[in-house]
Amino acid sequence: MPELRKDAIIGRWVIISTNRGKRPSDFGATIEEKRGGFCPFCETHEATTPPEIFAYRASGTAPNSPGWTLRVVPNKFPALQIEGDLDKVGDGMFDKMSGIGAHEVFIESPLHDMTIPKMALPDLEKLFWGFRERVLDLKKDRRFKYIMLFKNYGSAAGASLEHPHSQLIALPVVPLVVQQEMQGAKAYYDYKDRCVFCDILHQEKSAGIRVISENDDFFALSPYAPRFPFETWIVPRQHSSVFENATNAHFANLAKALQDTITRLDKVLQDPPYNFIIHNAPLQEEHDVPYYHWHIEIIPKLTKVAGFEWGTGFYINPTPPEDATKFLREVDLS
Amino acid sequence: MPELRKDAIIGRWVIISTNRGKRPSDFGATIEEKRGGFCPFCETHEATTPPEIFAYRASGTAPNSPGWTLRVVPNKFPALQIEGDLDKVGDGMFDKMSGIGAHEVFIESPLHDMTIPKMALPDLEKLFWGFRERVLDLKKDRRFKYIMLFKNYGSAAGASLEHPHSQLIALPVVPLVVQQEMQGAKAYYDYKDRCVFCDILHQEKSAGIRVISENDDFFALSPYAPRFPFETWIVPRQHSSVFENATNAHFANLAKALQDTITRLDKVLQDPPYNFIIHNAPLQEEHDVPYYHWHIEIIPKLTKVAGFEWGTGFYINPTPPEDATKFLREVDLS
Numbered sequence: 186m187p188e189l190r191k192d193a194i195i196g197r198w199v200i201i202s203t204n205r206g207k208r209p210s211d212f213g214a215t216i217e218e219k220r221g222g223f224c225p226f227c228e229t230h231e232a233t234t235p236p237e238i239f240a241y242r243a244s245g246t247a248p249n250s251p252g253w254t255l256r257v258v259p260n261k262f263p264a265l266q267i268e269g270d271l272d273k274v275g276d277g278m279f280d281k282m283s284g285i286g287a288h289e290v291f292i293e294s295p296l297h298d299m300t301i302p303k304m305a306l307p308d309l310e311k312l313f314w315g316f317r318e319r320v321l322d323l324k325k326d327r328r329f330k331y332i333m334l335f336k337n338y339g340s341a342a343g344a345s346l347e348h349p350h351s352q353l354i355a356l357p358v359v360p361l362v363v364q365q366e367m368q369g370a371k372a373y374y375d376y377k378d379r380c381v382f383c384d385i386l387h388q389e390k391s392a393g394i395r396v397i398s399e400n401d402d403f404f405a406l407s408p409y410a411p412r413f414p415f416e417t418w419i420v421p422r423q424h425s426s427v428f429e430n431a432t433n434a435h436f437a438n439l440a441k442a443l444q445d446t447i448t449r450l451d452k453v454l455q456d457p458p459y460n461f462i463i464h465n466a467p468l469q470e471e472h473d474v475p476y477y478h479w480h481i482e483i484i485p486k487l488t489k490v491a492g493f494e495w496g497t498g499f500y501i502n503p504t505p506p507e508d509a510t511k512f513l514r515e516v517d518l519s
Numbered sequence: 520m521p522e523l524r525k526d527a528i529i530g531r532w533v534i535i536s537t538n539r540g541k542r543p544s545d546f547g548a549t550i551e552e553k554r555g556g557f558c559p560f561c562e563t564h565e566a567t568t569p570p571e572i573f574a575y576r577a578s579g580t581a582p583n584s585p586g587w588t589l590r591v592v593p594n595k596f597p598a599l600q601i602e603g604d605l606d607k608v609g610d611g612m613f614d615k616m617s618g619i620g621a622h623e624v625f626i627e628s629p630l631h632d633m634t635i636p637k638m639a640l641p642d643l644e645k646l647f648w649g650f651r652e653r654v655l656d657l658k659k660d661r662r663f664k665y666i667m668l669f670k671n672y673g674s675a676a677g678a679s680l681e682h683p684h685s686q687l688i689a690l691p692v693v694p695l696v697v698q699q700e701m702q703g704a705k706a707y708y709d710y711k712d713r714c715v716f717c718d719i720l721h722q723e724k725s726a727g728i729r730v731i732s733e734n735d736d737f738f739a740l741s742p743y744a745p746r747f748p749f750e751t752w753i754v755p756r757q758h759s760s761v762f763e764n765a766t767n768a769h770f771a772n773l774a775k776a777l778q779d780t781i782t783r784l785d786k787v788l789q790d791p792p793y794n795f796i797i798h799n800a801p802l803q804e805e806h807d808v809p810y811y812h813w814h815i816e817i818i819p820k821l822t823k824v825a826g827f828e829w830g831t832g833f834y835i836n837p838t839p840p841e842d843a844t845k846f847l848r849e850v851d852l853s
Contacts, residue, residue, distance in 0.1 A: 191744055192742070192744040193744075194707070195696070195700055197746070197834075198744070199746055199833075199835070199836055200835045200836065201839050202835050202836065209749075209846055212748065212788065212791075212821040264835045276743070279722075279743045333831060333833065335827055335830070343827050354833075361699075361832035362529075362830070362831050362832030363831070363832070366529055369528045369529045369530055373527070381527055382528075384527075384612055385527060385612070388611045388613075409524055409526070409527065409610070410525055410527075410531065410532070410535075412531075414546065415543075454543050457546075460829075460830055462830040484829065487546040493671055493794050493796065495746070495747075495818065495828070495829070496818055497667060498694050498695035498696030498699070499532075499534075499667065499688075500531075500533040500534070501534045501536050501598045502533055502534065502535050503537075503545075505535050506535075512543055
């Protein structure tokens with residue numbers, strides 16, 4: 186059973202996962218070696234994943250058989266496990282609880298070589314529909330406090346399989362960065378009586394030097410103080426703190442915005458490894474709160490200069506966001 | 520001139536450095552290519568670094584000539600620059616200031632292939648002497664609020680040169696993780712009237728399952744909630760919040776503790792890339808404060824699964840610290 190443990194100084198919860206590789210010699214094995222040529226996510230290989238939780242599939246096709254366009258399955262090597270009680274206990278001066286949670290994989294396409302720039306927009310929209318379905322289902326479980334939705338693309342960004350997929354982790358605690366974001370946004374709202382993200386959109390629209398693209402519902406922009414070169418945020422025009430409250434019409438424009446952004450990053454940076462993370466309000470926030478604004482943060486993984494930043498929370502970014510915006514904006518999309 | 524910019528939501532300051540590589544094509548160049556066979560840090564190559572700030576050298580030898588054992592030079596590609604005013608200004612709703620600071624390199628040995636496990640202990644002690652000298656000098660400059668001391672070892676951990684070296688960055692702001700550590704430690708002290716690190720040492724001594732080694736002045740331990748496999752902390756027995764107040768006798772035992780720990784990590788993990796970071800109180804804290812306890816955090820860089828953790832502050836660690844302790848403790852050091 187994995188365990189959640191709390192750092193006694195900063196209050197950061199971490200998962201100590203005993204289901205995954207753990208012996209010193211295991212760290213030598215690279216992702217490439219693990220792949221070994223066979224892809225468990227490809228169409229006709231449905232039996233090699235745990236049984237599907239959810240899928241969009243041609244009518245008349247049976248679960249766990251071909252005919253799907255999006256398939257959601259439990260992670261075969263989950264960081265957390267769904268059954269059990271939280272068992273919150275002290276461990277001397279420390280705090281821990283059972284590693285209860287959900288860890289699901291969204292197989293984005295039956296085709297091994299599909300990428301976001303190549304996807305048909307209706308299929309990419311359905312990825313967001315699928316995220317919404319699973320969040321709406323999992324948030325009924327009152328043990329969960331936060332649901333993370335993210336994609337690791339490329340082995341340098343942490344992907345362990347090539348086949349296009351993204352992930353969901355439902356947690357019984359709120360991650361530290363999310364807590365900080367909520368506190369920071371709340372402090373701004375208490376002081377200004379306005380949402381900090383709405384204010385950023387307002388300012389960036391008139392400044393014009395960090396807006397990469399826009400459509401009816403979304404802005405893609407380089408944040409003012411990015412941690413990483415070419416870090417890009419996709420922010421909805423309309424205020425909402427809750428990702429899963431978005432409509433299909435919004436998701437259609439979100440799919441366009443994400444495809445447009447990843448295509449630009451691909452052209453400028455030659456198919457870089459990247460992570461995208463949906464920043465959403467914690468589940469306890471019952472209603473749409475006025476101070477937080479959901480959005481997507483995309484981080485291309487361009488430099489190895491990393492371990493140090495982990496330890497300090499301090500970032501040196503060699504690319505000014507105004508320069509990144511310019512490169513991304515000038516891409517020839519034809 | 521580099522710029523310090525503040526994230527409007529979380530309040531994180533980042534350096535937007537324009538002195539370093541920044542065009543999209545620059546990210547392709549790896550560290551190996553930059554090396555090109557010539558090492559600017561080797562003995563007799565003194566002229567290829569900026570003039571030395573400080574050195575331990577044989578009596579009678581001139582600055583910037585052979586004869587040194589430790590040499591401190593400005594970073595040739597500094598993230599921050601020493602001359603100028605802070606010029607704190609608003610940028611619409613955002614905040615920025617000039618990238619004022621110091622960025623120094625500690626060349627730990629004249630020998631290219633020296634490593635911490637192979638170093639003579641008196642030479643390793645002098646590295647700490649050197650850190651202390653530079654901190655004591657730089658803290659006179661009232662523009663600086665924090666000094667980071669760290670080492671990147673191996674290209675996966677962010678080292679851009681092989682020759683053994685560590686770094687100092689003096690900052691006009693306090694990094695976010697340091698702020699959090701200070702706040703967390705202060706909250707614990709306010710509640711318990713004891714230092715959280717002293718309490719951790721007390722508990723770990725009796726629990727015994729996360730102590731890797733100890734000597735008269737230092738403990739090496741696996742933290743209770745480590746973010747990374749084999750993360751190891753070296754914590755002084757005696758309470759002090761200020762690294763640079765340590766005596767030569769303490770540094771002698773610190774050198775022993777660090778060499779012992781890195782040797783163990785080397786043997787268990789086969790010469791892993793790693794970072795060590797000295798966690799020290801901010802410079803504004805004039806006196807030794809009762810709630811904070813300086814220490815060293817060592818992070819071996821074993822997994823690529825990283826970009827996602829950057830974005831969320833959420834960590835999945837496949838190696839329980841009790842297992843890591845066992846592996847490290849059982850190393851045959853003979």
